[in-house]
Amino acid sequence: MPRILIVDDDDQVRALLAEFFGSQGFEVVTAEDGQVALERMRLDRPPVVLLDLNMPRLGGLEALPELKRITPQACVIILTSHSDVPTAVQAMRLGAYDYLVKPFDLDDLALRVQRALEHTGLLARVEELSAEAGAGGALRRQMGPSDAVAGVIRQVLQVAESNFSVLILGETGTGKELVARAIHGQSPRRERPFVALDCGAVPETLIESELFGFERGAFTGADRRKDGYFQAAEGGSLFLDEIGNLPLATQAKLLRALQERQVQALGATRPVPVDVRILAASNAPLESQARAGRFRQDLYYRLNEFTIPLPPLRGRREDIVFLARRFLDEASMELRRPVHRISEAASELLLRHPWPGNARELRNAIRQAVLLSDGLLLPEHLRLGVAEGGRDEAVPGPSSDLGSRSLRDLGALGAAEAERRAIRLALGVTRGNKSEAARLLKTDYKTLHLKMRRYGISGADFKAS
Incomplete structure (x- = not known):
């Protein structure tokens, strides 16, 4: 119909x-x-x-x-x-x-x-x-031509046709949602919805209503009935990103929904059946979180029917320049800047950087460099932050900055770096609690989450062990 x-x-x-x-x-x-x-x-x-x-x-x-x-x-x-x-x-x-x-x-x-x-x-x-030509082509274009990416593609093709729940593990920015979409696109559910929920972007007080929906009058402000993400993904795939951020109480209800294949909206008197394939992702090792009691072991085993680990960008050198050139083409068109080449020296700088934010960090660095460049992308156009050992990877000194960047550009770079450091400091103080960090920074939860994604910062890195 x-x-x-x-x-x-x-x-x-x-x-x-x-x-x-x-x-x-x-x-x-x-x-x-x-x-x-x-x-x-x-x-x-x-x-x-x-x-x-x-x-x-x-x-x-x-x-x-x-x-x-x-x-x-x-x-x-x-x-x-x-x-x-x-x-x-x-x-x-x-x-x-x-x-x-x-x-x-x-x-x-x-x-x-x-x-x-x-x-x-x-x-x-x-x-x-x-799609019939293979998920491999799309993922290679989006992730790179390395052998490591080829291994990921093989696993996608192995599991796609099944109905297994899949757990995708990888650092922030490694392409977990790309892999989830590739699995869905190769599955028998490809004609049905692919629905993604970033569990880390939804406050704990709202996550259950977002997942399972609610009836009118279920709580203050519920002036109409609303379906949850499970109902929206009916017949298709539900991608739960950063699933390790789910509160333990919500994990119990999610496990029940997966086992019984039905969900009960908040305020409803009876559950309704759902047909949904679960694809979940985490930037932290869920097995160790389960052993530490921060993630339910029974839910971990239910999700872990098939696991795809994603390698970080720093271990895929042949993908770094490939992706940098693709991001360069995209940014040149988007920003209408005539920048079409990356210099040899800039390429070497890209290869030396450890990329803690992976492809997302690389994309942001290239977009910023395109804005500052005028034809050829040079090392002084790259602002790569602090690398391992505390050395600043950006090579320009004050004189070259003044020669190639406007006062406005320099101000924007300084503001971004100050913002990144403030977010890391707040997360350190709150041990990775994003709601508390947002209050410390006097901003809202969603804005903090978006900026963390932009700067390649993961709340899991600051949680108590």
Whole structure:
């Protein structure tokens, strides 16, 4: 049954379209504004969206890029009035598939929706053919050509067709989600959703409602029912990143859900069955955490049906320059900077750096260097922080800084370094407790988590042994 998302602030229009497409055999999802539409897109991943332009809170033009970011293959059909036609044309430039002027003929709209479905089917077929060429090609492009990556690819292909739970272990920035997506893409569940939850990004007080959902009135502020990530991943794969951050009480409920294949939303009177494959990841060794009592042993054994360890970037020298060149091409296009080569000396500097933040750190370093460079990326454009032994890996002295960087650029670099050090200090004081560290730094939990990812900082490195 094809799914369609109808986004319009007019109750009558929503009801009319919902009834019409429901009678045509569609599974209909509705939203009254762009903000709600983004939530529905994350949960339901409809292949076709009917999007009104003029809505409160978040209009169609503002919501469109984010809708396409969440589901790039989705076909968005703009519904607009006569006076909004120039805006609809602008929406086409932003990625809309088609537009239709109100009042519209339902048969004409149905024809356009059918064409959109055929278009998404073709895109899916192209992806399927690419997948048949092997997950190896995609992972090699994203992770590198080394023998170590080839070993990861072999394990992905070995386990993908099964229904095993998979535990992916690796340092921050090694590509754990890339591997999880590759497993899903090669599995029989590839046509169903892949849903990712970063367990470290959700405060402990909210994690259960995010995983299992909640009923209206389950707690203060629960003014409507909401499905959890398990329900959103129905028939597909649920990727639980940083699973070691789950509180022990939530671990017990997760174990029960995996064993009984059913979940009970907060405030619900009975559980509902779920069919979900679990892919989990951790940047800390869960086996030692389980022995220390910080992670449930029974849950560890349930997740550990198949383990894929990811090697750090510092042990894959042939991947460093390969990835640096790929990140250089991406950043040059994104930032519109004419930087197309990395000098020999800069390459040597990249190879010497230990990359504690792995590929994520490398990408940030290259993006920053592209911003500061003008043609050829040189060692003085790289700001690599402090390497092992306390020596600063960035080679430029004050005179070369003044010759190649603006005062604004130098200020941005100094601010980033101060921010990184402050975060590490706060995490050290709180022994890796991100909620407490956020309070010390007078910022919110989500902002701290995003900045930790940007700087390649893991809370697990600061936890008491």
